[in-house]
Amino acid sequence: MLPKDVSAKNAGENAAKIESPRLGVRHLQSMLIFFGLCVVFMLRVNLSVAIVAMMDRNATNPDFPEYAWSEQTKSLLLSSFFWGYFSTQIPGGQLAQRFGGKVMLLFSVGISAFLALFTPFSAKLGDWQLMCALRFLQGFSQGVIYPSTHTILAKWAPPAERGVLATLCFSGSQFGTIVMLGVSGALAASKYGWPSIFYLSGCCGIIWSFVWLLWGADSPRQSKLITSQERNYIESALAEVSKCAIDETAAKLPTPWLRIFTSVPFWMLLIVNCSYNWGYWTFMTQIPTYMKSVLGKDIQSNALLSALPYTANLLLGLGFCAIAQVLLSAQVLSTNASRKIFNTIGMWIPMAAAIALGFVNADNADLAVILLTVAVGTNSATFLGAFVNHIDLSPNFAGTMMGITNCAANVMSIIAPLVVGVIVTDTTNSTQWRFVFMIMALYYFVGNLLFITFGSTKLQPWNQPVERHENQEHIKFRVVAGDQEHI
Structure with a gap:
């Protein structure tokens, strides 16, 4: 547990007072x-x-x-x-x-x-x-x-x-x-x-x-x-670490567009999601063509091989989920550390796999399948990283932020195949494909580097743009200032 996670410690202790199944x-x-x-x-x-x-x-x-x-x-x-x-x-x-x-x-x-x-x-x-x-x-x-x-x-x-x-x-x-x-x-x-x-x-x-x-x-x-017990557990845990609108009034809050778009952690989140989508969709849309044209292995016509990357993504995602729960329950990691470690797993392992794919020859087609499966499978670790970071930054506007970042990320999923089409003029040319893999690896590297350097799990001050009074009838819990990292 990092010493500076004071609010995280208090939140965990107070939430623990209300037992939950x-x-x-x-x-x-x-x-x-x-x-x-x-x-x-x-x-x-x-x-x-x-x-x-x-x-x-x-x-x-x-x-x-x-x-x-x-x-x-x-x-x-x-x-x-x-x-x-x-x-x-x-x-x-x-x-x-x-x-x-x-x-x-x-x-x-x-x-x-x-x-x-x-x-x-x-x-x-x-x-x-x-x-x-x-x-x-x-x-x-x-x-x-x-x-x-x-x-x-x-x-x-x-x-x-x-x-x-x-x-x-x-x-x-x-x-x-x-x-x-x-x-x-x-x-x-x-x-x-x-x-x-x-x-x-x-x-x-x-x-x-x-x-x-x-x-x-x-x-x-x-x-x-x-049950009232579980409801109180959830609401008290949320209220301890954020000014979360537990009384369902978030819909009435004006969206702080300017403050969102001038927030450094938000921009890091947007960039890392764009980087993720570039790499993920390049893998899923272009690698089958590469493997068929360069390595002579048609995975698209093989139902088992086609489903293999998705199966690995599902199983590894659930595995990462179990590991994260054990680590957080034992308070081994702060939320900040957890988000960045899992996001690094989800982007830098696929980065290494992309680089390796660029040097696989036709005699090692099975190795290419393994690399593809590992890359897409470990991508699921980002679910515990950048994907959920929207809620860390602002519970009240997490949906709006997800709409913005997912919109930008989907632009990348459209552009990436077009860029591949410009670079790869001969689908049997392994050198051209190697250049595609290097670009993919660069996106993964830079996106995650910015996230782990400048990203944050601190509740942003614009999460609660309207001042609230503690004597209002619908405020059930006293909340703490959102200027510290939380679990």
């Missing part, structure tokens, strides 16, 4: 969001796996027609989702702050699921043009997902459990991808054909929406399932 409704909320993100990514990647069957000219079943789309049309279809997704990131943070994360998640997943059910009919009715419009709307509706998740976690996760509960939530995205990759081949080959891929993901989304409507809650105070 090891498993409680806060964990139920995290699992609900886990499955919510699982469904969200099933809805996101369903076209990526279904389009292969949709364009299969060898299909013989007349009930499920194939489409003679060009590669350009295919690219438009696959990218249309992300244009819609990008456009609602920042508004999504404001909407989650204003109306609450629960209702925004409900509408986001519900609308996206309904559109998935309509996808096969849209292809038949309006060909690729209508499908592009539908995918854009799906992305548009999903833009509020991460801001809403952060808004909910800010009120449900005690400071000592933020990293763990956030990792449980975010791991759902990898699980959903694994599920979709695992079942899509069997569904497309079944008597129900490729439309069943969309029907399955859509139905899962509808079912989750009903469950979320019944059991989901914006905060402990709004939950009908939570």
